[in-house]
Amino acid sequence: MASGETDARIEALNRAVAAADDKTAAFIQALADDAVKFAGDKVLLIRDGKGYDPVTGAESVVPESAEDVINNNRMRGELDLALAVLKLFSNDDKVRSEAIKALQSETDEARLPLIDKALAAETVPLLLEQLGLVRAAIWLNSADRVKRLEAARLLARSNSGNTKTALLERLKTETESDVRAALEGSLRTVEASLAWGDKLGAIFSGISLGSILLLVALGLAITYGLMGVINMAHGELMMIGAYATYVVQGLFQKYLPGAFDWYLVAAVPASFLASALMGAALERSVIRFLYGRPLETLLATWGISLMLQQLVRSIFGAQNVGVENPSWMSGGVQLMGNLQLPWNRIVIIGFAAAVLLAMAWLIGRTRLGLFVRGVTQNRPIASCMGVNTARIDTYAFALGSGIAGLAGCTLSQVGNVGPDLGQGYIVDAFMVVVLGGVGQLAGTVYAALGLGILNKFLEGWTGAVLAKIAVLVFIIVFIQKRPQGIFAMKGRSAEA
């Protein structure tokens, strides 16, 4: 099995697999890992630099003349498959599930006896079904008409892209009419289920984009929606949050490399605080002098945004900086054959929901929220009631800025962190707030999710840039129809 022509080796491998025990498995694994040497007709397993006899397991000396076993790509593929087959008999559910996945593209009938054996031994229903599908895929090319028919029928339950390819391949060569009909029927079912997977995928990435938009827009919903301040520097406050995350990451790398996976937990409050402090400083120094003059506020905050960008460039350099995902955020959940949900997206959706709830609670249930709403609705009366309106303004603005910082921390996990991070999102964020209706948290939520999903669906259809343009045009047209957004406050003012 270790030396000679590839064909001969594959045959030997298959014979060994058919009559496998633990030692064969270990040997094949070693072959796949390039840990086998041979000298003459003697084969040795190499482990930790020592030689072992593969059959008896006894330690033996590695001769000077021992050569490495060379595996070409075909041999490697065969070895992997052989391992997968052997793993089907593992006691660990996870190992078995992985083995089944590896076997999905297998079509060789020689594997059938083993798969049958594994099927008989399998007890987990989900794995049983998947294994059945693997067997059906092999049956598909069987010479037996009945088996082919059965396979075609069974495969309708599958939802993987591989099955679709296999069915299409077989349709090309199939001659029996009833098998053809069954094949076509299954193909349609599989295609429908694949289409579902695609649609769900688009909805998921739409929700994921929407949750990012929501985080970006929530801060604006406070500063613009509640306070009426057009903050063009909102994007730069996000950028500060992202850079705060970067700094925290750097500190963890330097002082706490062991806890690196948990740096995000520290980065969340850090980014909130950094942006909130900056926001409070801006409110105290510039914005408070411009209340009631929205257009001037717009220009002044634009100026602030330019200065903040340049400040970051001076400190961190004009290049993007790298922020790594912690390991627990990589990977994802496989829901269907063609639908994988990445963990970082799921975490972001959960985070956005948490921030939203926290904010709804803060605005709706706490004393600070009460004051903010009071000052928004009627400043002089609130002032008469003993509310320090100037201080409330600062707090509210700092809160909105802090949420922008959280959004920046989130964005650092999915995109580049650079001085113009905020610029890319500021137009979108204003669109969300305007579309949702000023002063309406619920409107902001619907608008963010709606825009996210709409964008992703159009993207699948027309490409990213055209989708973006279409969404902008949609918003422009929509605002013509409903200038006050989805959830307009009802009033009778002539200014409305």
Place this chain on the structure above:
Amino acid sequence: MSAVLPPEGSVDLEPSPPGGGQGGGAVAPTQAPTPALTQRGRGTSLLTGKGWSAFIIVLIAVCAVAPLLNLVVPQGSVFHMSDYAVALVGKIMCYAICALAMDLIWGYTGILSLGHGLFFALGGYAMGMYLMRQIGREGNYKSDLPDFMVFLDWKALPWHWALSDSFIATLIFVVAVPGLVAFVFGYFAFRSRIKGVYFSIITQAMTFAAMLLFFRNETGFGGNNGFTDFKRILGIPIATPSMRMVLFVLTGLTLLGFFLFARWLIASKFGRVLQAIRDAESRVMFSGYNPLGYKLTIWTISAIMCGVAGALYVPQVGIINPSEMSPANSIEIAIWAAVGGRATLVGPIAGAFIVNGAKSWLTVTHPEFWLYFLGALFIAVTLFLPDGVVGLVKQLKGGSK
């Protein structure tokens, strides 16, 4: 005024005093017309006597003195106006037209547009298409088609390039395309009574969407790179000093023409209604006026002015690309008007010269400080100088009296 201008003139055109004088000349009429604006109710003439004399001095400076100093005076002389100065002043005069247009819509009607860069770029693109066709077969690929189309492997001109080889059609497009876009957009926006910040934000969305559109290669406007490498205009080589001077004089005349036009416009009944809309739109409506027509007209006029400025800008600068449509550029136009002083006509022109003069000086000497400066300018002007430089000058003069 004189307190402000010399540093601007000297930063802007260091080696050439005439250039400085020229910049000063362009702004000089302030002294006359601004007091006039407050004192004169409905004047019979556009400018006062002093205003006219200042205007004529600027006219002579642009049409006679500048060409003379650039083309006739030998290079070594202190009075020589360098080609760099000609290009810079020419460019800034284009910006000044934009600032003037912005002033009409923002200063006098109270509508802040953050999308004027789009109209500027549309005018520029219309002119750029013509200039691309004028290259003829002298491009890198020796083809009848512009280089970028050969590069994209296109076989024929797309439909929207149909009339681009005619200069007359181009002149029409320069006016019609921005005008039409503005008219359609404005009609829907003003009809549904979108105003204030909402309007500003959707104009920003408009120019952002257009920028994304023009960045695509498939749109047929050269994508990322836009148009460049122009060779000639009307069959005459474009890069010669005399051609540059012609464009310079043309730009100056256009600026002065638009200045007179704007002056006439705001003094007319139409202009009074605009200002009434700015100050109290509801009352204007209650008095029986429909603001839609007024707003739409001034919005379209303003867009056309920007388009013309863009068309004059492209042959002088030699390149047009989609970044002209970026929201940042449009906001900068607003700051020119704000720095100079809104609701005065000379102010925005002065503002364009001050800001861009400072820009071309700072980006050369201290590139890292330019954004700090611009940002600080935005903040300082809104906080401390709501009436801009012109307002400041007026205040100083009032104080000294």
